[in-house]
Amino acid sequence: NGTYTVSFIEGDGIGVEISQAVKDIYKAANVPIEWESCDVTPLLINGRTTIPQPAVDSINKNLVALKGPLATPIGKGHQSLNLTLRRTFNLFANLRPAKSIVGFKTPYDDVDSVLIRENTEGEYSGIEHTIVPGVVQSIKLITKPASERVIKFAFEYARSVNRPEVVVVHKASIMKLSDGLFVETAKEVAKSFPDIKLGFELLDNTSLKMVSDPTKYSNLVMVMPNLYGDIMSDLASGLIGGLGLTPSGNMGDKVSIFEAVHGSAPDIAGKNMANPTALLLSSCMMLRHMSLDTYADKIETAVLKTIASGPESRTKDLKGDATTSHYTEQVIKNL
Numbered sequence: 332n333g334t335y336t337v338s339f340i341e342g343d344g345i346g347v348e349i350s351q352a353v354k355d356i357y358k359a360a361n362v363p364i365e366w367e368s369c370d371v372t373p374l375l376i377n378g379r380t381t382i383p384q385p386a387v388d389s390i391n392k393n394l395v396a397l398k399g400p401l402a403t404p405i406g407k408g409h410q411s412l413n414l415t416l417r418r419t420f421n422l423f424a425n426l427r428p429a430k431s432i433v434g435f436k437t438p439y440d441d442v443d444s445v446l447i448r449e450n451t452e453g454e455y456s457g458i459e460h461t462i463v464p465g466v467v468q469s470i471k472l473i474t475k476p477a478s479e480r481v482i483k484f485a486f487e488y489a490r491s492v493n494r495p496e497v498v499v500v501h502k503a504s505i506m507k508l509s510d511g512l513f514v515e516t517a518k519e520v521a522k523s524f525p526d527i528k529l530g531f532e533l534l535d536n537t538s539l540k541m542v543s544d545p546t547k548y549s550n551l552v553m554v555m556p557n558l559y560g561d562i563m564s565d566l567a568s569g570l571i572g573g574l575g576l577t578p579s580g581n582m583g584d585k586v587s588i589f590e591a592v593h594g595s596a597p598d599i600a601g602k603n604m605a606n607p608t609a610l611l612l613s614s615c616m617m618l619r620h621m622s623l624d625t626y627a628d629k630i631e632t633a634v635l636k637t638i639a640s641g642p643e644s645r646t647k648d649l650k651g652d653a654t655t656s657h658y659t660e661q662v663i664k665n666l
């Protein structure tokens with residue numbers, strides 16, 4: 332029953348406040364975690380955005396990190412810092428559940444979707460060029476190994492949470508080669524998982540069905556290429572009340588980084604207004620990943636109870652009047 336050390340990337344903008352909220356709540360809940368702060372202010376090495384070595388070492392040593400929102404450094408030819416982190420640690424699967432918050436009403440009552448996004452390639456490969464002025468090309472790169480590992484992850488995840496089906500969301504009717512490869516790879520991977528059903532759905536149809544009746548997705552796991560997953564996970568967030576509520580985990584073979592998907596919101600930074608829920612729920616995913624389920628349950632229950640208790644304990648993004656610190660105090664009271 333020792334203590335675990337976890338790397339913490341507090342992040343920019345509202346990251347500072349929501350990270351403090353997490354730290355305060357963890358302390359009050361006696362979670363046996365020591366935080367190791369990581370400065371990820373990037374370096375530009377040979378024209379590539381690079382994470383400073385002490386941060387890389389910390390994360391490789393601790394294997395688990397929690398991350399607030401990072402603004403992409405402007406100027407100097409930097410690439411997205413968020414993407415650089417995923418790439419640096421080969422975090423190939425992005426796990427994005429969206430579950431309705433009982434006590435926070437939206438037009439959708441019982442969303443319980445799980446979306447797994449390929450996290451390393453597709454349109455995010457960063458391969459773009461101008462052929463001649465006015466004609467540009469952005470490459471959507473799909474490889475069999477990257478498809479295989481994320482689809483395998485989806486099957487294993489489905490099995491671990493007792494969901495009987497994996498649905499591949501794609502557009503192979505148009506993207507015949509790239510999505511076609513993803514689809515064919517899924518058929519091969521499925522052979523090793525005879526206990527899990529394999530389904531296929533076209534992306535446009537999934538969008539329609541998600542907003543018409545999201546309960547159709549409560550008993551399956553979706554897996555899809557990178558950009559589709561980016562878009563569909565925001566859609567799923569929208570069904571439950573927005574990005575302030577949805578957690579995510581960037582999973583690799585060794586390292587995992589759990590993060591709030593929302594941005595750094597510089598317009599409200601430092602104003603004690605930000606909603607720490609997404610980071611808190613991401614941290615609960617992290618605790619379960621570390622087999623610290625009892626602490627995850629304790630914190631998640633307190634968070635849900637706080638949100639359910641009404642507008643006076645909800646932050647502004649949830650149409651409430653609570654400041655970040657008031658919300659944090661309420662969560663601590665509800666532990």
Ligand code: IPM
Binds near residue numbers: 411413414561592
């Ligand atoms: C996300 C974000 C990122 C993405 C941005 C910040 C690069 O939107 O995690 O979904 O596009 O993947």
Ligand code: MN
Binds near residue numbers: 561562565592
């Ligand atoms: Mn996104």
